[in-house]
Amino acid sequence: MNDEKLQATFNQQAASAYDSQWARLAPFRDALHLLASAVLAGLPADARILCVGAGTGAEILSLAEKFPGWRFTAVEPSAPMLDVFRRKAQEQGIASRCTFHEGYLDSLPSCEPFDAATSLLVSHFILQQDERTGFFRGIRQRLCPNGILINSDLTxxxxxxxxxxxxxxxxxxxxxxxxxxxxxxxxxxxxxxxxxxLAPEMVAGMMASGGFDRPVQFYQCGLIHGWFARAA
Ligand SMILES: C[S@@+](CC[C@H](N)C(=O)[O-])C[C@H]1O[C@@H](n2cnc3c(N)ncnc32)[C@H](O)[C@@H]1O
Structure with a gap:
């Protein structure tokens, strides 16, 4: 999906309706977040987490509640989606632990490497397979050695x-x-x-080609599959 299409898909109206639309699938999302926090539980108490395609911030809000010392960088190209997250982060008192980056990962200013990254329901919007592999590579380059990626997609x-x-x-x-x-x-x-x-093996293969050790599939609910993998 190119930027124009993405901006049209995640526009003001979609951003305001996003959370209520997903409410029907809350059990799926809660299960994914529950397992994701178990995957990341061994990180340091002051871990830094990169959340690519943070949307309205669902994964950050969930992780921030469980791990009160963690800090988060939300990368999100849709301004309306990021605005919803910014407001929720303020309401839930976590805004001071968050950096809000409106744009794609390549425009995020360079900074200390992250301990882990999330990319939940994002990479399936990248239609070209080489670009999708490049997306994972871009995340890999922002992680510490051995840093963990959690990725989920419609698969x-x-x-x-x-x-x-x-x-x-x-x-x-x-x-x-x-x-x-x-x-x-x-x-x-x-x-x-x-x-x-795409077939689950293909998504896992692209994560591996992007520089991650063998991805472990830890989640499936309907069409959504989730993996974790360590930076190779
Ligand atoms: C389906 S939403 C998921 C949001 C959130 N991760 C969640 O699980 O609720 C996908 C989000 O990814 C963003 N997005 C799409 N392609 C992206 C890309 N290449 N890089 C970063 N974000 C992207 C969209 O703007 C949208 O907010």
């Missing part, structure tokens, strides 16, 4: 015979009601056109 083998049935269950979960065939077809097209849903 599936879309050529597999089971994909149609899985997608329908996924769509129904998100829509929460009976879906017309027409609506289902529209969503299918949007997924094909705007989101790079």
């Amino acid at each position: 599936s083998d879309t050529d597999a015979p089971h994909y149609g049935a899985l997608l329908e269950v996924w769509m129904r979960t998100m829509a929460g009601a009976d879906l017309s065939q027409e609506k289902l077809e529209q969503m299918r097209t949007a997924y094909r056109r705007d989101v790079a849903i």
Whole structure:
């Protein structure tokens, strides 16, 4: 997805509706955050965490509550999404522990390496595979040796015979009601056109090519898969 499309997708309206839309999937998200905090639990008490595609800050708010000494850098190209997060960070009293960077990772000023990074539901928006590998490489370059990346994406083998049935269950979960065939077809097209849903092995392979040791898949819920991996 190019910058223009991304700005249109995560515009003012989408940013204000984002959290309520995701409320239906809160159990999925809570499970991902719960496991992610277990993956990162061994980090120092003053760890620095890079959150790429922080959106409205869900993962930061969750981690900040569990680890009160950690500091966070939120990298987010959509100003409306970042504004929502900034407001929530102020309301929850964590703004002083956060750096808010409006833009992509390559424009983040250089700084001390991070102990860990998160990229939750972000890399699937990068349609070109070499760019997606470059995205992981960019994160790798910002981490300490042995630093940890947690990545999650919409992922599936879309050529597999089971994909149609899985997608329908996924769509129904998100829509929460009976879906017309027409609506289902529209969503299918949007997924094909705007989101790079690839087989789990391919996403893990791109993380590895980006400079991470063998990714460990620790999470799956519907189409969302999650991995952690250490900087090689
Ligand atoms: C689906 S939201 C996920 C937000 C948050 N991580 C969460 O789990 O709720 C994806 C976010 O990634 C951002 N994004 C998309 N492509 C990006 C990229 N290449 N680099 C950084 N952020 C990106 C979007 O602007 C959007 O806010």
